Amino acid sequence: xxxxxxxxxxxxxxxxxxxxxxxxxxxxxxxxxxxxxxxxxxxxxxxxxxxxxxxxxxxxxxxxxxxxxxxxxxxxxxxxxxxxxxxxxxxxxxxxxxxxxxxxxxxxxxxxxxxxxxxxxxxxxxxxxxxxxxxxxxxxxxxxxxxxxxxxxxxxxxxxxxxxxxxxxxxxxxxxxxxxxxxxxxxxxxxxxxxxxxxxxxxxxxxxxxxxxxxxxxxxxxxxxxxxxxxxxxxxxxxxxxxxxxxxxxxxxxxxxxxxxxxxxxxxxxxxxxxxxxxxxxxxxxxxxxxxxxxxxxxxxxxxxxxxxxxxxxxxxxxxxxxxxxxxxxxxxxxxx
Numbered sequence: 001x002x003x004x005x006x007x008x009x010x011x012x013x014x015x016x017x018x019x020x021x022x023x024x025x026x027x028x029x030x031x032x033x034x035x036x037x038x039x040x041x042x043x044x045x046x047x048x049x050x051x052x053x054x055x056x057x058x059x060x061x062x063x064x065x066x067x068x069x070x071x072x073x074x075x076x077x078x079x080x081x082x083x084x085x086x087x088x089x090x091x092x093x094x095x096x097x098x099x100x101x102x103x104x105x106x107x108x109x110x111x112x113x114x115x116x117x118x119x120x121x122x123x124x125x126x127x128x129x130x131x132x133x134x135x136x137x138x139x140x141x142x143x144x145x146x147x148x149x150x151x152x153x154x155x156x157x158x159x160x161x162x163x164x165x166x167x168x169x170x171x172x173x174x175x176x177x178x179x180x181x182x183x184x185x186x187x188x189x190x191x192x193x194x195x196x197x198x199x200x201x202x203x204x205x206x207x208x209x210x211x212x213x214x215x216x217x218x219x220x221x222x223x224x225x226x227x228x229x230x231x232x233x234x235x236x237x238x239x240x241x242x243x244x245x246x247x248x249x250x251x252x253x254x255x256x257x258x259x260x261x262x263x264x265x266x267x268x269x270x271x272x273x274x275x276x277x278x279x280x281x282x283x284x285x286x287x288x289x290x291x292x293x294x295x296x297x298x299x300x301x302x303x304x305x306x307x308x309x310x311x312x313x314x315x316x317x318x319x320x321x322x323x324x325x326x327x328x329x330x331x332x333x334x335x336x337x
Contacts, residue, residue, distance in 0.1 A: 036289060037330035039100055040296060042305055043070040043084065044322025050084065051321040052100040055330065058307065058319050062100065066093045071129075072114045072285075073327040076142055077121040082329060083142070085112035087129060094142060097331040106142060110135060114158050118165035123147075123183050125168050127156040134170055136186050148186035152179055158242070160201035160210060169210060169225065171198040178212065178223065192228050195221050200242035204267040205249055205337075211265070213240040213254055220254055220263075222270055232270055236263035244286035244295075246310075247334035255283040255297065262286070262297065262308070276313045280304055285327050288334035298325040 040053040044063075050070065052062040067089030074083055075097065081104075082097040092112060094104035113129030117139060124139035134156050137144040154174030161168055167189070170179045176196055180189040196216030203210055209231065212221040220240050222232040237259030245252045246264070251273065254263050262276040262283055282301030288294065288310070295308040304318040305325060 035332070036291065037098075037332055039098060039330060040287075040305070041073070041082065041084075041095065041097065041100065041327075041329045042298060042321050042325050043073060043327035044324065045069050045071050045087075045300075045326040046324030047322040048086075048089075049322050050095075050100075051325070053305065053319060053321075058317055060319065060321060063322065064100065064102065066102070067091060071326045072112075073329050074115055074117070075331070077117055077139075078141060079331075081142065082331075083115065084327075085109070085115045085126070087111055087113045097329065104142070106144065109144070113156070116159040116161065116168075118161050118168070118183060119163055120165040122165060123168070125159055127159060127170060129155055129157060129173075132156065134168075134181065136168075136181070136183065150181060150186060150188060152188070153177060153191070157199050158201045158213075160203050162203070163207050169201055169203075171201055171212060173197050173199060173215070176216075178210070180225070190228060192223075194223075195219065195233075200240075200254070202243035202245070202252055209270070211243065211252070211254075211267075213242055215239050215241045215257060218256075218259070220265065234265060234270060234272055236265070236272055237261045237275070241283075242285055244288060245335075245337055247288060247292055247337065249337050253286055253295065255286060257282050257284060257300070262295075264313075274313055276308055276315070279306055279315060280318060284325075287328045287330060289330075290332045290334050292334050296328050296330070298328050300324050300326060 042051040048068045050064045054061045067086030069088040082095040084093040092106040111128035111131045112126040114127040124137040126135045134150045136147045157171040157173045168181045179191045182189045195214035198212045199215040200213035210223040210225045218238045220234040237256030239258030241257045260279045264273045280299045280302035284298045284300045286297045297306045307317045
């Protein structure tokens with residue numbers, strides 16, 4: 001059992017109200033009557049720190065040291081705490097997502113580059129990007145017990161799950177493969193080839209297809225995971241990397257790191273709808289405000305965060321942060337579907 005070290009008691013967070021839909025720029029976006037988020041959390045993976053941004057003024061108000069190489073982050077299942085994975089620090093920091101207060105630390109989580117809870121919250125998966133391993137934990141919220149370490153080929157990167165929580169899919173960046181892990185047996189079911197440097201993963205509605213960001217090329221690869229074969233390639237831009245769904249169960253954004261653009265894909269037609277172009281270098285992780293109007297994106301090579309107006313698909317402003325900004329988060333936010 002891994003010890004959970006508490007800094008301070010957790011604070012309750014208001015729940016998000018139900019989302020409604022409205023039409024903007026020829027596609028639906030999510031809207032909520034809940035309060036807009038006020039604090040954005042940005043992981044500076046090259047500086048072992050987190051930048052806290054006051055969203056109304058769009059100014060960095062505080063920088064906090066958290067641990068070596070914080071790359072990715074996610075909420076606990078109870079939606080009360082934010083987990084920040086320190087890949088080189090071999091631990092996970094726990095933060096209050098609305099105040100930025102550090103509330104705890106989970107030690108001895110080895111090389112947690114990308115992390116994720118299965119949809120049923122039974123399993124917690126941590127990809128060891130540096131050590132070529134995937135650690136699977138039996139999860140009870142932030143209480144994690146290692147079930148098994150699964151060795152894979154080169155550089156496990158991103159994660160996606162089936163809706164029934166039976167399978168975890170893992171991209172292997174430096175061996176150009178996609179692996180499927182059976183979560184009940186904690187064993188590799190199969191491995192298939194992909195394009196060069198596969199990174200971000202997204203499952204289309206109904207668990208029909210897996211979308212894979214092919215960072216070493218210029219497209220999103222569409223994989224029929226049940227048949228274990230490619231069915232299509234969607235050209236987006238050089239360095240197709242990571243995904244963020246719009247929240248309307250129909251569209252998903254993909255960041256194109258090298259092209260410095262973001263593409264919008266229709267998950268029903270498997271076609272690119274439009275592009276956001278002219279961005280500073282290295283667009284990477286993304287988050288959307290709960291009204292569905294604003295997209296925030298980390299710009300890894302430019303040491304900045306971009307704020308984009310979704311209806312016009314135009315960059316509104318950039319905010320300087322730390323070195324190699326990667327994960328971005330605020331609460332509340334648009335639905336992840």
